[in-house]
Amino acid sequence: MSSDRRPEAGTATGPEAGRATGHTPARASARDAARIAAGVIAPTLAGGVIVRRRTGMALAERYAADRRATDLLTALRDRYGPGPLRLDAAGRHFAVVLDPADAAHVLAATPDPYSPATREKRAALERFQPHGVLITRGPERDERRAFNEAVLEYGHRLHSLAPVVVRTVREETGKLLGAATAGDGEIGWDAFAAAWDRTARRLTLGDRARDDTRITAQLGRLRAAGNWSVAAPRRSGLRDRFTRRLRGHLDRAETGSLAAALAAAPAGPELDPAGQVPHWLFAFDAAGIAAFRTLALLSTHARQTAQVRNEMAVADLTAPQLLPYTRACVLESVRLWPTTPFLLRESVRATAWGSAELPAGTGFLIYAPLFHRDDTLPYSDRLTPEIWLDGTADHTSALLPFSAGPARCPGEDLVLLATSTLIAALLERHTYLPERPGRLRPDRPLPRTLDHFGLRFAALPR
Numbered sequence: 167m168s169s170d171r172r173p174e175a176g177t178a179t180g181p182e183a184g185r186a187t188g189h190t191p192a193r194a195s196a197r198d199a200a201r202i203a204a205g206v207i208a209p210t211l212a213g214g215v216i217v218r219r220r221t222g223m224a225l226a227e228r229y230a231a232d233r234r235a236t237d238l239l240t241a242l243r244d245r246y247g248p249g250p251l252r253l254d255a256a257g258r259h260f261a262v263v264l265d266p267a268d269a270a271h272v273l274a275a276t277p278d279p280y281s282p283a284t285r286e287k288r289a290a291l292e293r294f295q296p297h298g299v300l301i302t303r304g305p306e307r308d309e310r311r312a313f314n315e316a317v318l319e320y321g322h323r324l325h326s327l328a329p330v331v332v333r334t335v336r337e338e339t340g341k342l343l344g345a346a347t348a349g350d351g352e353i354g355w356d357a358f359a360a361a362w363d364r365t366a367r368r369l370t371l372g373d374r375a376r377d378d379t380r381i382t383a384q385l386g387r388l389r390a391a392g393n394w395s396v397a398a399p400r401r402s403g404l405r406d407r408f409t410r411r412l413r414g415h416l417d418r419a420e421t422g423s424l425a426a427a428l429a430a431a432p433a434g435p436e437l438d439p440a441g442q443v444p445h446w447l448f449a450f451d452a453a454g455i456a457a458f459r460t461l462a463l464l465s466t467h468a469r470q471t472a473q474v475r476n477e478m479a480v481a482d483l484t485a486p487q488l489l490p491y492t493r494a495c496v497l498e499s500v501r502l503w504p505t506t507p508f509l510l511r512e513s514v515r516a517t518a519w520g521s522a523e524l525p526a527g528t529g530f531l532i533y534a535p536l537f538h539r540d541d542t543l544p545y546s547d548r549l550t551p552e553i554w555l556d557g558t559a560d561h562t563s564a565l566l567p568f569s570a571g572p573a574r575c576p577g578e579d580l581v582l583l584a585t586s587t588l589i590a591a592l593l594e595r596h597t598y599l600p601e602r603p604g605r606l607r608p609d610r611p612l613p614r615t616l617d618h619f620g621l622r623f624a625a626l627p628r
């Protein structure tokens with residue numbers, strides 16, 4: 167196991183580190199508040215927050231939703247100044263964070279005063295993961311967070327299960343490619359996602375869960391209900407069936423799975439180890455989306471693909487490898503198209519901002535694309551894996567593919583191991599021709615929305 171946590175990318179490492187307050191807030195006019203609701207919040211909700219929606223994503227790409235949203239927020243920042251932009255909606259106070267250092271400040275001061283367990287997240291998630299760390303408040307949060315970090319081995323680039331991860335990812339990728347070759351030679355989202363779901367079930371619950379598509383479907387239905395947040399219908403029968411099935415897998419604690427690691431990790435009486443697993447299962451989706459988009463980037467960017475192949479050429483790919491450049495490509499995929507576009511926090515008490523104060527209960531909206539695609543960054547709309555290797559990302563506030571601060575994704579290292587292994591396995595013996603290569607040209611700014619459901623590749627043996 168290697169302990170090698172890099173500096174917190176995206177947190178304040180510059181002059182703003184440790185500062186007590188941010189910029190003074192401004193209040194949006196009623197017209198601008200309505201524009202933010204229609205142009206930033208509504209399209210994100212339509213795309214699906216808890217589980218991505220097919221039609222919403224297609225429309226978002228067609229209408230360049232993220233381009234419009236980032237342009238609107240940039241224009242409002244120019245007009246109102248860099249402080250959080252206040253608006254009231256549905257009887258609540260919100261503040262849209264417009265400055266990268268302010269975003270870093272909010273994330274660093276999590277969970278107190280800025281709790282990640284916001285009302286919307288709790289309403290959406292407590293129906294099926296009431297004890298998940300993300301929606302836990304109070305002292306139990308620390309305990310659940312430490313447990314997640316321990317089992318997922320946060321801070322260790324090579325998880326102790328890395329040999330199993332590599333074997334499993336390579337086996338399932340081999341089968342995916344075998345099926346494509348036996349069929350029309352193409353790989354679309356549905357086939358890719360099915361293979362990735364099998365991989366995720368094996369890694370999380372053990373090999374015997376490989377073909378349990380029912381548990382994934384049950385979780386999918388619970389998540390789809392969660393997309394409606396406070397308006398979500400209650401699905402208690404479904405939740406009970408899902409929980410029973412999950413317990414059945416976890417009780418086996420199959421050797422080589424996260425379920426076995428979970429069973430072996432010490433846990434206090436209030437922790438509910440099994441209650442952490444629905445989040446893991448559903449978060450693997452984001453990893454699949456990020457990897458498929460990485461494949462799309464590499465299928466159109468010859469220079470970066472050559473670098474990935476160089477890295478692969480000197481490594482034994484059947485054993486765990488760090489593959490830093492390949493990992494950086496996955497990080498770029500998530501920078502360019504964050505799978506969690508909104509990072510949400512809710513203040514548990516009044517907070518000081520410049521010369522003003524924002525009341526307790528204010529919802530803070532951090533829209534990651536605003537910072538990841540800031541026009542002033544020279545690499546804003548280009549595939550630039552180098553920024554994750556040469557220190558640039560570490561010293562840029564608010565590059566947040568895996569968030570930042572004490573609620574940063576504890577699955578990051580495991581995800582980057584699994585997805586870089588996947589990309590290497592896909593590229594080992596095949597090249598890929600995307601169905602619409604014009605979408606991601608290296609000589610043009612990359613689009614700010616990319617509908618992964620619509621990606622399709624011809625897999626050509628090399």
Ligand code: HEM
Nearest residue numbers: 299300446449450452453456506568569573575576577581
């Ligand atoms: C590409 C894949 C993934 C991305 C981009 C991602 C990103 C994120 C982000 C942005 C957050 C923080 C949200 C916030 O600050 O409010 C988060 C939280 C979390 N992620 Fe991930 N995630 C991924 C996959 C995973 C996987 C596979 C697991 C588990 C196996 C996982 C476990 C968690 C947990 C437990 C939290 C809650 C942390 C807390 O509240 O302290 N993630 N993830």
